[in-house]
Amino acid sequence: MKKTFLAALMMSLILSLAGCGGHDNPPPPPPVVTQILSDPVYDGDIFKDTLLPPAFTVTQGMTLSPRVQSVLAGIDPTPVTGGESRAFLDFFLGGTGGVPINAFINSAILDMVVTSNISGPIPLTIDLVAFQPPTLQPTDFDRAILPSRATTTVTLFVTQANVAQQVSIDVTTLMAEAQRQGLPDFQVRILCGAGIIEIDDPTDPAVNRGQFAPLLQVSYF
8 A cells, every 4th residue: 555655656746747847848939910901903982872762883993093092981971962982991811921711810900091071089880791702892882781790890089180190990800700701801891980081092012002001910820
């Protein structure tokens, strides 16, 4: 019995010493951080006028023309024309610098440069969507026809109207859901609840695009 007890005690000490060596293990690797610019070919907006029945105007694909260097979201306060625009942004998750399909999302931030026609708090609703095929359709405006796969709401605080300001929006929950569903692109529909915001989306690859285009920053393991 004594030998059995001593043997058990020795085994317990050996296991304890083995466990104590855990502090020598290297720490886990830091998260990988990648930055993905939106795709100017698929970025766009849809405008719905106030007529009965309403008409829709789809603008997609950034060009060198002055108008199509940005996308619009929000409600036009003009009594005569009125109407609402909803913006759409596309970020390709595959390829070099993308997000592996088996990655665990640590955080995701959407950076944009916006100009507003009003100052003050501006409520935004951001839907995770999948407008496939990638060509926007007028029906993509409708949240009942193109339902949101996940949604987040934020409030922007614009200090001065008609002055471009950079904003950063936490879209971690949307990116995590896109990853869970195995979506090849992170696509969002942006609704603005007050006034109109204009989101910069320049095409010049040398300077302007890298500095002002919508950017998705993802940290993952």
